[in-house]
Amino acid sequence: MKKKLLLIEDDRILRETTAAFLSGEGFDVRTTGDGQEGFELGSRSPTDLIITDLILPGLNGLEICRKLREAGVTTPVIILTGKKKDEIDKVLGLELGADDYMTKPFAANELLVRVRAVLRRSKWPEEVLSRHGFKAGPIEIDFAGHKVTVNGQPVKLSPTEYRLLAYMASNAGRVIFHRELLRAVWGPEYGDESEYLRVYVRYLRQKLEPDPANPRYLLTQPGAGYVFYQPEEDKG
Numbered sequence: 001m002k003k004k005l006l007l008i009e010d011d012r013i014l015r016e017t018t019a020a021f022l023s024g025e026g027f028d029v030r031t032t033g034d035g036q037e038g039f040e041l042g043s044r045s046p047t048d049l050i051i052t053d054l055i056l057p058g059l060n061g062l063e064i065c066r067k068l069r070e071a072g073v074t075t076p077v078i079i080l081t082g083k084k085k086d087e088i089d090k091v092l093g094l095e096l097g098a099d100d101y102m103t104k105p106f107a108a109n110e111l112l113v114r115v116r117a118v119l120r121r122s123k124w125p126e127e128v129l130s131r132h133g134f135k136a137g138p139i140e141i142d143f144a145g146h147k148v149t150v151n152g153q154p155v156k157l158s159p160t161e162y163r164l165l166a167y168m169a170s171n172a173g174r175v176i177f178h179r180e181l182l183r184a185v186w187g188p189e190y191g192d193e194s195e196y197l198r199v200y201v202r203y204l205r206q207k208l209e210p211d212p213a214n215p216r217y218l219l220t221q222p223g224a225g226y227v228f229y230q231p232e233e234d235k236g
Helices: 012-024 035-044 061-070 087-095 106-121 158-168 178-185 194-209
Strands: 005-006 028-032 049-053 076-081 100-103 134-136 139-142 145-148 219-222 225-228
Touching: 005 012, 012 028, 012 106, 028 035, 028 061, 035 049, 035 061, 035 100, 049 061, 049 106, 061 076, 061 087, 087 100, 087 194, 100 106, 106 145, 106 158, 134 158, 139 158, 145 194, 158 178, 158 194, 178 194, 178 225, 194 219
Parallel strands: 005 028, 005 049, 049 076, 076 100
Antiparallel strands: 134 139, 139 145, 219 225
16 A cells, blocks of 8 residues: 655645655655645644645644644654754754654655655564563563553653664663664664754653653763663663
């Protein structure tokens, strides 16, 4: 079955050429040039991925993300922006629920790679059923069931959050460098987007740590990466 994409872009030529390219790659693409209409389409119609420009009439790309997440819509979103390496906007977009950013102008094949990577991350990873569970203090992970609990209470994670947590837990006690984490969790197309890690590690700390401002388990190694601390008594 074709994956359904929604493209929200007010530049008519870019919208039409991008839609034609993605359609030619086997996607079912709907388009609009208006942010409000894009939000309504994305919130009411079955969609596998939304690609939206940052600057739009009606609602801008950040507002679309915010309203979708407030409405409980979990469809992944890629934001397109003409701004150059605007990390403040990028972090804000990630915090509002965007899954990826692309800077204009971009090559069609580059967009295709990112589209496939985001769609791949939106699925739960396959786990080996015989794989042992993991425990660190109050945090427990059932890899086979994709279940995470804190003090016995279930914690809801997105597929990307779970992938990040599972990879860190599988390498507990070892400093994992930024590039390795990005490529393992986001895909081989990534490596320099360290702000993605900062946002998602913060998400995990808020959901898992007793005191997110002073983490005990998901630790930062300044200038290098992150390490999942597992107390000795939890190893087995």
